[in-house]
Amino acid sequence: MNNDREPSRNAIGFALPLLIVALVWQLVVSIGLVDSSLVPSPWSIGRTMLGLLSPEPLILSYLVTSLYRMVVGFVLGSVIGILLGVPLGASGGLHKALKPILDFFISVPTICWVPLLLISVGMGDATVIIAVFLGCVFPVTYSAMNGVRSTRKDLVWAARGMGASSSRVLFAVLLPAALPSVITGLRLAVGYSWRALVGAEMLAAASSGIGYMIYAARAFYDVNVMFAGLVLIALAGLGMDYLVMGTLERRTIQKWGAVTKT
Amino acid sequence: MGSGHEDMIDAKGAAAAIEIARVRQEFCRDGLPVVALDSLDLSIRHNEFTVVVGPSGCGKTTLLYLMAGFEKPTSGRVLVHGREVEGPGRDRGIVFQDLALFPWRTVLGNIAFGLETARMKREDALALAREYVHLVGLEGFEKAYPNTLSGGMKQRVALARTLACEPDVLLMDEPFGALDVQTRRLMQEELVRIWETRRKTVVFVTHSVSEAVYLADTVYVLTARPGTVKGVVHVDLPRPREAPDPMVMAKRGEVLSLLESEVRKTHLMQTRPLDDAWR
Amino acid sequence: MSAFFRHRRLATADWVVPIVALLAVWELISRSGIVDPVLLSSPTAAVGALFDLAETQTGDGYSVLLLHVLSSVGSLALALLLAVSVGVTVGILMGASGRVYRFLDPLLTVLMPIPGIAWAPIFMLWFGFGMPTIIAAGALAAFFPLAYNTATGVRSIDSRLLMAAGSMGAGRREVLLRVCVPGAAPSILTGLSLAFARGWRTVIAVEMVSASLWGLGFMIMEGREYLRPAHIYGGIIVVGIVFLLLEWLVVRRLERTTVERWGMRAPVEM
Numbered sequence: 131m132n133n134d135r136e137p138s139r140n141a142i143g144f145a146l147p148l149l150i151v152a153l154v155w156q157l158v159v160s161i162g163l164v165d166s167s168l169v170p171s172p173w174s175i176g177r178t179m180l181g182l183l184s185p186e187p188l189i190l191s192y193l194v195t196s197l198y199r200m201v202v203g204f205v206l207g208s209v210i211g212i213l214l215g216v217p218l219g220a221s222g223g224l225h226k227a228l229k230p231i232l233d234f235f236i237s238v239p240t241i242c243w244v245p246l247l248l249i250s251v252g253m254g255d256a257t258v259i260i261a262v263f264l265g266c267v268f269p270v271t272y273s274a275m276n277g278v279r280s281t282r283k284d285l286v287w288a289a290r291g292m293g294a295s296s297s298r299v300l301f302a303v304l305l306p307a308a309l310p311s312v313i314t315g316l317r318l319a320v321g322y323s324w325r326a327l328v329g330a331e332m333l334a335a336a337s338s339g340i341g342y343m344i345y346a347a348r349a350f351y352d353v354n355v356m357f358a359g360l361v362l363i364a365l366a367g368l369g370m371d372y373l374v375m376g377t378l379e380r381r382t383i384q385k386w387g388a389v390t391k392t
Numbered sequence: 393m394g395s396g397h398e399d400m401i402d403a404k405g406a407a408a409a410i411e412i413a414r415v416r417q418e419f420c421r422d423g424l425p426v427v428a429l430d431s432l433d434l435s436i437r438h439n440e441f442t443v444v445v446g447p448s449g450c451g452k453t454t455l456l457y458l459m460a461g462f463e464k465p466t467s468g469r470v471l472v473h474g475r476e477v478e479g480p481g482r483d484r485g486i487v488f489q490d491l492a493l494f495p496w497r498t499v500l501g502n503i504a505f506g507l508e509t510a511r512m513k514r515e516d517a518l519a520l521a522r523e524y525v526h527l528v529g530l531e532g533f534e535k536a537y538p539n540t541l542s543g544g545m546k547q548r549v550a551l552a553r554t555l556a557c558e559p560d561v562l563l564m565d566e567p568f569g570a571l572d573v574q575t576r577r578l579m580q581e582e583l584v585r586i587w588e589t590r591r592k593t594v595v596f597v598t599h600s601v602s603e604a605v606y607l608a609d610t611v612y613v614l615t616a617r618p619g620t621v622k623g624v625v626h627v628d629l630p631r632p633r634e635a636p637d638p639m640v641m642a643k644r645g646e647v648l649s650l651l652e653s654e655v656r657k658t659h660l661m662q663t664r665p666l667d668d669a670w671r
Numbered sequence: 672m673s674a675f676f677r678h679r680r681l682a683t684a685d686w687v688v689p690i691v692a693l694l695a696v697w698e699l700i701s702r703s704g705i706v707d708p709v710l711l712s713s714p715t716a717a718v719g720a721l722f723d724l725a726e727t728q729t730g731d732g733y734s735v736l737l738l739h740v741l742s743s744v745g746s747l748a749l750a751l752l753l754a755v756s757v758g759v760t761v762g763i764l765m766g767a768s769g770r771v772y773r774f775l776d777p778l779l780t781v782l783m784p785i786p787g788i789a790w791a792p793i794f795m796l797w798f799g800f801g802m803p804t805i806i807a808a809g810a811l812a813a814f815f816p817l818a819y820n821t822a823t824g825v826r827s828i829d830s831r832l833l834m835a836a837g838s839m840g841a842g843r844r845e846v847l848l849r850v851c852v853p854g855a856a857p858s859i860l861t862g863l864s865l866a867f868a869r870g871w872r873t874v875i876a877v878e879m880v881s882a883s884l885w886g887l888g889f890m891i892m893e894g895r896e897y898l899r900p901a902h903i904y905g906g907i908i909v910v911g912i913v914f915l916l917l918e919w920l921v922v923r924r925l926e927r928t929t930v931e932r933w934g935m936r937a938p939v940e941m
Contacts, residue, residue, distance in 0.1 A: 147774045148781065168797055230686035231693050237911045239872040241788070241879060242888075245895035245903050325786035329876050332788065341789070345880070348792035356793050360785055367784030462834055480837035492831040495933040496853040505849075506839035539934025557839050 170354045175361060178354035189343075193362060196327060196340045199255060203262025204323045208316055211267045215274025215312075220304060225279065236272060240265040240322070241329040253336040258327065261334070265326025266319035273315025277308030317371065324367050340366075408471075409561060409593040410436035410459055415468030416618075417454050428454045430618035432468070436561075441587060441594045443604040445651060446614030447658040452597040455619070456563050459595060460486045472561060482506065485559030489566040491550045493538040499549050500525065500534040506557035524552040527586060544575040548582070555590070564596045568603070580606055584631055601651060605643045606633050613650040616657040623650040717904035724890070724905070740913060742885035746802055746874045747867075747917075750809030754866055758814045759859060762821020766855065767847055772822060779815060787812030787873030791880050805877045805886070812873035816865035824858025825851050857930045864922050871914050887913070 152172045158164055159171035166174070182189035218224050218232070243264050247257040281304055289303045331341025344359035417429040428451040436442045446452050457463045458470050461480040470477045472484060480486075493502050503524050507517035525534055528548035538546055547567060554562065568576045580603060587594060598604055604611050611625040625646045627633075633640045694714045701713035724736040765772040787808045794804040828851060836850045852859075878888025887910050894902025 143773060144777045144780075147777045151778060227689050227692075230689040233686070234690070234911050234915075237868075237914050238907050239875045239910065241872075241876040242891055242903075242907050242910055245879075245891055246900060248895055249898060249900060249903075321784060324784060325788070325872075328786050329788045329880070332791075332880050344789060344792050348795060351796065353793070353796065356796075360789060360793070363785050363789055364781050368781065371784065460834075460838060462837075480834065482838070482840035484838065486835065486838045488831050488835065490831060492829065492835040494832065494850065494853070495935050496856065496929070505836070505841075509836075509840045509845060537933055553835075553839070559838075 167351070168353060170357050174354050175357045179358045179361070182355075182358070189358070189362070192338055192340050192343050193366070195255075195338045196331065197366065199258045199331075199339065200262055200323050200327045203259045203327070204266055204319065206259075207263040207266035207323070208270050208319060210263075211270025211315075211319075212274045212312060214267070215271040216278050216300075216305070216308070218271065219275040219278025219308065220300060225275070229275075232268065232271060232275075236268040240326040241333070244330050244333050247330075248334055253334050257334040258330040258339065261330035262323045262326045265322045269322055270312070270315050270319050273311050273318070274308060277311025277315070278304050280311070281307040320370050321367070324363070324370075328363065408435040409438040409440075409473060410434075410595065411469070411471040411474075412436075412455070412458070413469040413471070415455075415458065415465045415470060417451065417458065417463070418466040427618040429458075429465075429620065431620050434612055434621055436593060436595055437610065439591045439593055440609040441596065441607055442610045442612065443596045443598060443608035444612045444614060445598055445601060445604050445647065446619060447616050447651070447655040448599070449658060450614045450616055450654070451619035452614060453565055455614075456486070456565050456595065456597055459561070460484050460563055482509075482557045483560045484563055485554035485557050485561070486563040487547075487550050487554050487565065487567045489569050491546055491567075493546060493549055493553070495538050498535050498537055499530060499541070502538070502549055503553045503556050505553065521556060524556045527555070527589075528552045529582070542575075543571050544579055547571065547579055551583070551586070555586075560593065562592050562594045564594065566598050567596075569599070576603075581632065583607065588631070601644055601647050602635070604647060605640060611647055613647060614654070616654045622654060625650070712901040712904055714904075716901040717908060720894075720899065720901035721905040721909065724902075736890075736909075739885055739887050739890045740909065742802075742883075743874055743878065743887045744913065744917070746805045746878075746886065747809060747870050749802075750806045750870050750874060751813055751866060753806070753810040754813035754817055754870065755863070757810075758817030758862070758866070759821050761814075762818045762859075762862070763825055763847065763851065763855075765818065765822035766825025767851065772826075775818075779818060783815045783819075787869065788876040788880060791877045794877075795881050800882050802883070804881055805874055805883060808877045809870045809874040813866035813870035816869060817859070817862040820858045820862025820865070821855055824855025824862075827858070828854040856933075857935045860922070860926055860930055863925070864918070867918060867922055868914075871917070875910055 156171050156173060159166050159169060170178075179189060218228055240261060244257065244261055247260055251257050251260065285303055285307060286299055289299050294302065327339075328341040328344075331339040332345040335342035340359050340362055344356050347353075347355035347359070412432055412434040415429055415432040416427070418425055418427050420426070432455070444452050444455065454463065458465055459472065459477065461477045461484065464477075477484075494505065497505065500518065500521050504517045504521040507520055508514075512520070522534065525531060528551055530545060530548055530552070533541070533545065538549065541549070550567070568579050571579060584607065596604075596607060605627055608627050611627060613622045613625070614620065615622045625643060627643050629637075629639055629643065635641070697711075698713050698715065701711050701716075721736060724739075725734050727735040761775070765775055790808050790811060791804065794807050798804045798807060832850055832854060833846060836846045841849065875886070875888040875891075877883075878886035879892045880888075883889050887906055891903050891906035891910075894900065894906060
């Protein structure tokens with residue numbers, strides 16, 4: 131009978147299963163059950179990561195490059211997404227006219243745009259940033275749109291009844307009401323940005339970035355570097371979600387009592 | 393001294409189907425200990441219709457859950473047919489207030505659930521289920537899904553489903569609480585009709601004094617939290633029991649007088665709405 | 672009756688008009704030459720390219736476009752099969768046992784943010800360049816939403832349903848199979864919907880990255896190789912349409928025959 135509530139996440143409860151798995155993994159590779167040229171052990175992954183820190187901190191520079199690209203693309207995409215989404219949600223006419231187009235664009239995997247970008251813009255930072263931008267602008271537009279649209283009608287009427295003009299209604303009622311939805315959307319967009327980033331870097335990054343690192347390592351059959359890249363992606367993804375979004379969420383909507391579900 | 397056989401018949405007639413002996417039920421809520429029931433003694437007679445009334449939050453539902461086997465008493469004993477309750481089982485069927493019908497099964501499917509569990513052959517299970525559909529008056533609705541039915545109809549399905557398992561004891565937790573007044577009256581009549589056809593031991597929990605007097609052979613009145621037995625009223629009146637009848641009114645008065653002060657006590661206690669807290 | 676039909680016609684018109692308008696605007700822009708034709712080919716050119724591909728045939732006489740579509744769809748189907756069987760099972764175990772949940776949750780939390788495509792190079796090393804890699808990556812991407820949503824669904828089943836089943840004599844295993852699984856259906860379907868989307872994206876992405884011979888992703892990459900943007904646009908259109916079609920045919924239909932018929936709805940989030 132399931133009466134347990136959500137098991138609380140404390141640090142030990144979180145780390146222990148991971149440690150156990152890492153140990154078992156290490157054991158399995160050391161014994162030789164698995165070919166270590168195909169599956170590196172946690173130990174060798176760790177050593178590789180340290181190795182990439184000197185003489186030149188390659189791994190750090192790759193990480194920074196990737197993060198830089200992602201943040202720029204994410205910020206651009208989020209801002210424009212919100213700017214696009216709010217009017218779409220607020221105006222029934224715009225919604226009707228443009229939503230189907232948004233639906234279509236959102237169903238195209240971001241990475242499909244990369245070949246076009248390669249032809250026109252070429253390899254490098256710009257392509258990756260634009261790819262990240264495309265990856266998150268549509269979902270953010272969507273959630274901003276939905277957030278505004280699903281504002282309780284009676285809240286709007288109450289404001290109008292107190293003499294609020296259209297623009298005041300927009301800023302004082304619609305935007306705050308849409309905030310939970312927008313924040314959820316931003317949280318999801320972080321994930322989408324990562325996905326777009328890694329994919330774009332594999333195709334278009336020429337010589338830097340984590341995605342590039344993983345992809346290039348394959349040509350050298352360097353499983354250690356590949357796994358190291360995966361670990362970095364996982365850590366970075368977790369970090370971003372927890373630190374950035376968690377904080378943002380805690381400061382705003384959780385205070386207001388509109389807690390989002392993940 | 394009669395033969396052993398006679399003794400047994402005698403015993404069955406007079407002895408309790410359910411025995412609650414000095415039961416105390418405690419649990420933790422938000423870190424604070426709460427005593428739902430204390431020093432509770434009660435005896436449910438075989439094949440009798442027993443109703444338990446009490447103010448909100450007095451632990452009536454907890455009591456029922458103890459009998460059903462969903463919970464174990466902190467101290468004291470809960471005996472059904474002389475044996476301690478170990479857990480839920482087919483011998484004690486329960487009908488919840490919010491029904492707990494399986495939304496993914498049709499009316500027939502819901503009723504047949506318990507039969508399938510008993511490993512009957514499919515055709516036999518369905519045939520028996522159909523009998524129960526007929527018993528509760530839902531012919532024609534066998535293939536309907538619960539979300540398309542009205543409140544009263546859903547209640548009938550819940551009742552049929554529990555009855556189909558042929559339990560020795562029928563436990564009912566304010567089953568008609570969510571119905572409108574007219575449907576409620578109808579369902580009370582239906583329940584009495586069904587019960588008179590197939591006698592069982594019934595333990596019925598309710599808020600409503602008139603409902604209690606309408607249905608019961610024996611009415612137990614519980615005190616406010618921690619719940620214990622305040623009083624017992626025996627209703628030996630013929631059924632159906634209609635309101636204008638002075639005897640019926642008298643019985644209602646009896647129950648009400650026992651209940652009133654407890655209800656007032658509950659209101660004075662600084663508690664939040666507890667309908668679903670007593671589990 | 673006529674009101675019903677009017678409603679249906681309007682609903683279709685709702686999206687037809689904007690799409691047609693978009694295509695018209697697009698056509699105009701590309702014809703006017705404001706944007707470099709290398710970047711933006713017209714819809715007619717894109718459709719033309721699609722027709723070309725549809726008509727081009729392999730040695731066996733099958734349309735190339737069709738083969739690409741079938742290859743991607745086939746990969747997705749196999750990936751989903753894998754993901755559903757493993758994911759729902761894991762989800763049920765997680766939902767039913769707090770211990771299992773507490774053990775697996777950190778692992779899944781750490782692995783989930785890694786995009787499916789990031790696994791592609793490793794899978795290429797392990798499985799080679801063809802379908803197995805694509806299917807493996809797709810299955811991995813689809814697995815997470817299925818596992819989590821199933822677990823949530825099982826955990827949030829009204830406990831009274833479980834109690835009722837227990838009172839009717841059902842044992843633990845029976846309760847699990849006959850009550851928990853159908854009871855979790857709305858959440859499982861939400862998970863399936865997400866799995867569909869993630870799986871499709873990953874399949875296409877991995878096709879682009881690995882040197883697979885078939886698949887819509889590969890077809891799009893070819894467009895870049897031969898500097899034919901029309902191919903790319905055509906490919907993008909097909910990718911979008913196929914996905915919408917699949918979702919409508921599979922997920923929505925499943926939803927209608929189960930969750931909607933039963934009147935159960937999962938909490939809707941984005």
